[in-house]
Amino acid sequence: MTQARQLQSLDMMVNMGPQHPSTHGVFRMVLWLDGEEVVDVEPHIGYLHRGSEKLAEDELYPQIITLFDRMDYVGNFNSELAFCMAVEKLMSVEVPERPQYLRIILCELNRISSHMLFYGTMGLDAGAMTPVMFGFRERERIQRLFEATSGARMMHNYFRIGGIKEEPPPDFKQRVAGVLGELDAGIDQCDKLLTYNEVYLMRTKDVGRISGKEALELGLTGPSLRASGVPYDVRVYEPYSLYNRFQFDIPVGNNGDVWDRYAVRVAEMRESVKIIRQALEQMPDGGPLVAQGVRRIPRPPKGETYLATESPRGELGVFIVSDGGDKPYRLKVRPPSFVNLQSLRPMLRNSYVADAVMILGSLDIILGEVDR
Amino acid sequence: MLNSFKGLGITLRTFLGKPVTAEYPKQHLPIQESFMGFPVLTWDPKVGEPYCVGCMVCIRMCPTQCMSATMKDNPLQKEGKSTRRKIVESFEINLGRCIVCGICEEVCAFDAITMSHFHELATVARNGRRVDLDRLLDLGKEYQHDSGWRPPTEIEKEKLAALKATQSAAAVAAPSSAGPATEPQTGGGA
Numbered sequence: 026m027t028q029a030r031q032l033q034s035l036d037m038m039v040n041m042g043p044q045h046p047s048t049h050g051v052f053r054m055v056l057w058l059d060g061e062e063v064v065d066v067e068p069h070i071g072y073l074h075r076g077s078e079k080l081a082e083d084e085l086y087p088q089i090i091t092l093f094d095r096m097d098y099v100g101n102f103n104s105e106l107a108f109c110m111a112v113e114k115l116m117s118v119e120v121p122e123r124p125q126y127l128r129i130i131l132c133e134l135n136r137i138s139s140h141m142l143f144y145g146t147m148g149l150d151a152g153a154m155t156p157v158m159f160g161f162r163e164r165e166r167i168q169r170l171f172e173a174t175s176g177a178r179m180m181h182n183y184f185r186i187g188g189i190k191e192e193p194p195p196d197f198k199q200r201v202a203g204v205l206g207e208l209d210a211g212i213d214q215c216d217k218l219l220t221y222n223e224v225y226l227m228r229t230k231d232v233g234r235i236s237g238k239e240a241l242e243l244g245l246t247g248p249s250l251r252a253s254g255v256p257y258d259v260r261v262y263e264p265y266s267l268y269n270r271f272q273f274d275i276p277v278g279n280n281g282d283v284w285d286r287y288a289v290r291v292a293e294m295r296e297s298v299k300i301i302r303q304a305l306e307q308m309p310d311g312g313p314l315v316a317q318g319v320r321r322i323p324r325p326p327k328g329e330t331y332l333a334t335e336s337p338r339g340e341l342g343v344f345i346v347s348d349g350g351d352k353p354y355r356l357k358v359r360p361p362s363f364v365n366l367q368s369l370r371p372m373l374r375n376s377y378v379a380d381a382v383m384i385l386g387s388l389d390i391i392l393g394e395v396d397r
Numbered sequence: 398m399l400n401s402f403k404g405l406g407i408t409l410r411t412f413l414g415k416p417v418t419a420e421y422p423k424q425h426l427p428i429q430e431s432f433m434g435f436p437v438l439t440w441d442p443k444v445g446e447p448y449c450v451g452c453m454v455c456i457r458m459c460p461t462q463c464m465s466a467t468m469k470d471n472p473l474q475k476e477g478k479s480t481r482r483k484i485v486e487s488f489e490i491n492l493g494r495c496i497v498c499g500i501c502e503e504v505c506a507f508d509a510i511t512m513s514h515f516h517e518l519a520t521v522a523r524n525g526r527r528v529d530l531d532r533l534l535d536l537g538k539e540y541q542h543d544s545g546w547r548p549p550t551e552i553e554k555e556k557l558a559a560l561k562a563t564q565s566a567a568a569v570a571a572p573s574s575a576g577p578a579t580e581p582q583t584g585g586g587a
C-alpha cells in the first residue's frame with residue numbers, strides 16, 4: 026500500500042499572480058501541472074473590480090463617458106465610442122459627418138496604439154526585450170497626437186453624445202498624415218524585427234491552438250477569433266458609424282495559434298492605416314461638431330438598446346435601459362476581454378507551463394475591462 | 398537564421414541613431430498646447446477678483462465630487478467696481494481625487510475654471526493635494542501668465558462678430574443669394 030502511494034505522481038498546483046508582471050494586470054491563474062504540462066487552469070478575476078456598471082446607474086449620461094475611459098484603458102476612444110453611439114441610438118440622434126469621421130480616425134489610431142502595446146508585450150512574453158521599445162516608440166507618436174487633440178494622453182473624455190467635445194487643432198489633418206507616414210515605416214520595422222524571427226516562430230507556432238468552431242462556441246471575438254480563420258468583424262458585418270464607406274480587408278489566420286493571433290494584429294494595423302487615409306480624404310472641412318437638439322444632460326426616451334462595436338479586442342457591446350431620466354436605469358457592457366478569457370482553459374490544456382504566459386498574452390486582455 | 402540577424406541589424410541601426418526618449422526629471426517632453434492638467438481658478442485682472450461666483454454648477458457636474466465652494470455677496474460690487482453680485486468665498490479641490498476630465502471647465506458659464514498645464518502632483522504634506530482658493534488662484538495666475546489665457550466666451554464673441562461682419566459684407570455684395578445665417582457651433586452642445 027505504502028509502496029503504491031510512493032509510485033503515484035500527483036499534480037502540482039501553482040499559483041500565478043495576482044502580482045505577476047506577465048499577467049498584464051492583476052489577474053490570478055491557478056495552474057495544475059503534471060511535470061511541465063498544464064493539466065488544468067482556473068482563472069481568478071475581480072481584483073480590479075470598480076463596479077462601473079452599478080456606478081453608472083448613479084451618474085449622469087455625460088459623466089458616464091469618464092467611466093468608459095477607464096474600462097478599456099488602452100482603447101479609450103473605442104470604449105467611449107461604444108457608449109456614445111448606444112445613447113445616440115436610444116435617442117435616435119443623427120450625428121453630423123465631420124465628428125463621425127473624426128471619431129473613426131481617432132478610434133483607428135487608438136486601435137493601432139493598442140495593437141502596438143500588444144506587439145511589445147507579446148515580445149516580452151516570448152522572452153524578447155527589444156520589441157517593447159519599438160512598440161512604445163510608435164505608440165508615443167499616436168499618444169502625442171491624442172494629447173494635442175483631446176488634451177489627455179489616455180483618459181480623453183473627448184467624445185460626446187451626439188458628437189465630439191471641441192474642434193481638433195487646426196493642423197490636425199497634416200499631423201495625422203505625418204503620423205501615418207511614420208507609422209508605415211514603424212510597422213514595417215516592427216514586423217521585420219519579430220514576426221519571422223526563427224526563435225519567435227519556434228516558440229509561437231502551434232502553441233495554444235484553438236479551432237474556429239471551438240472559438241465561436243466560446244464566444245471569442247476580435248483578432249483572436251479571426252486568427253482561427255473566422256472572418257467576423259463587426260465593422261464589416263454590421264457596419265456602424267460610416268464604416269461602410271471604406272475599403273479594407275479583414276486579415277484572417279488559419280491555424281489559430283499564438284503566432285496567428287499575433288500576425289493578424291500586425292496586419293490589422295496596416296488596415297487601420299488604410300481606413301484612416303480614406304477617412305482623411307473624405308472628411309469635410311467644416312460643419313457642426315455636435316448634433317442639433319442634444320441637450321447637455323440628455324434624457325433618452327424610455328426603452329432599451331444594444332449596440333455592438335469592434336474594439337481592438339473584439340466585440341464591445343453596450344446595453345442600456347432607460348426609464349426616461351437623466352441617468353440610465355441599467356447599463357450592461359459586453360466586454361470582449363472578459364468573454365475572450367473563457368477560451369484560456371481550452372488553449373492552455375496540454376500545453377507547457379513555459380507557454381502559459383504567452384498564450385494569455387496572445388489573447389490581449391485588459392484587466393480593467395475584464396473586471397470593470 | 399537569416400531573419401534573426403535582420404532583426405539584429407534593425408536593433409543595431411536604432412542603437413546608433415538618435416535616442417527618442419527623454420530622461421524625465423532632468424528633461425521634460427514638450428506639453429501640447431491643449432493639454433489638460435489639473436483645474437485652476439482664473440483671475441480677472443481688470444477688476445481684481447476671481448471670475449468664479451461660486452454658482453456650484455461645476456461641483457454638481459463633477460463625476461468624482463472632488464470640489465466644494467461657498468459664495469458671498471461681492472463687496473466690490475457695492476463699491477461699484479464690479480458687475481458680479483456674488484463672489485466665491487471659499488473653494489477647495491481635492492486634486493488627489495480629480496480625474497482631470499475637463500467637465501468642470503466645460504460647464505462653467507463664467508470662464509472661471511480652466512484646465513491648466515499643472516500636472517506634477519507630488520507633495521510633502523499629508524493634505525497637500527487639497528488645494529484651497531488662494532492656491533488655486535495662484536496656480537491660475539501662473540497659468541494665465543504662461544499661456545496667455547483669455548476667457549473663452551470673449552473669444553467666442555469675437556468669432557461671432559467676425560462671422561457676422563463677413564456675412565453682412567457678403568449680403569451687401571450679393572443680397573439675393575445670401576441664405577439664412579448659420580449659427581456657429583460650440584462644443585458640448587447647449
Ligand code: SF4
Nearest residue numbers: 449450452453455505
Ligand atoms: S468655477 Fe464656474 S461653475 Fe464652478 S462655481 Fe465657479 S463660476 Fe460656478
Ligand code: SF4
Nearest residue numbers: 459495496498499501
Ligand atoms: S476635472 Fe473633472 S474630476 Fe477634476 S474637478 Fe473638474 S469635473 Fe471634477
